[in-house]
Amino acid sequence: MAQRRVALVFLPTYCPKANPIERLFGDTHDKVTRNHTRKQIWRLVEDVKRHLAENGPWPYRLSEIYFTAAVTAAVRSLRTQAKAIA
Numbered sequence: 001m002a003q004r005r006v007a008l009v010f011l012p013t014y015c016p017k018a019n020p021i022e023r024l025f026g027d028t029h030d031k032v033t034r035n036h037t038r039k040q041i042w043r044l045v046e047d048v049k050r051h052l053a054e055n056g057p058w059p060y061r062l063s064e065i066y067f068t069a070a071v072t073a074a075v076r077s078l079r080t081q082a083k084a085i086a
Contacts, residue, residue, distance in 0.1 A: 024056075027055075028048060028051060028052070031051060031055075032044075032047050032048050032051045033047075033048065
């Protein structure tokens with residue numbers, strides 16, 4: 001019997017509002033990089049570093065969307081499907 005060389009990994013659909021790093025990027029973009037007037041990139045980088053130092057770390061948690069019955073059922077279904085394939 002040939003060995004499998006490909007493993008299927010089921011991931012949830014993309015949801016930037018539920019992803020903490022996307023929320024961090026959005027906050028930084030809104031407050032620092034959007035419509036900036038810096039002429040040199042290193043100055044903009046310093047602005048971002050200052051923003052993160054003054055305002056972080058954020059107390060981000062998983063969005064409530066992950067704790068709904070529909071999402072929980074979908075995750076269980078995906079796990080069952082993955083086990084059936086394996």
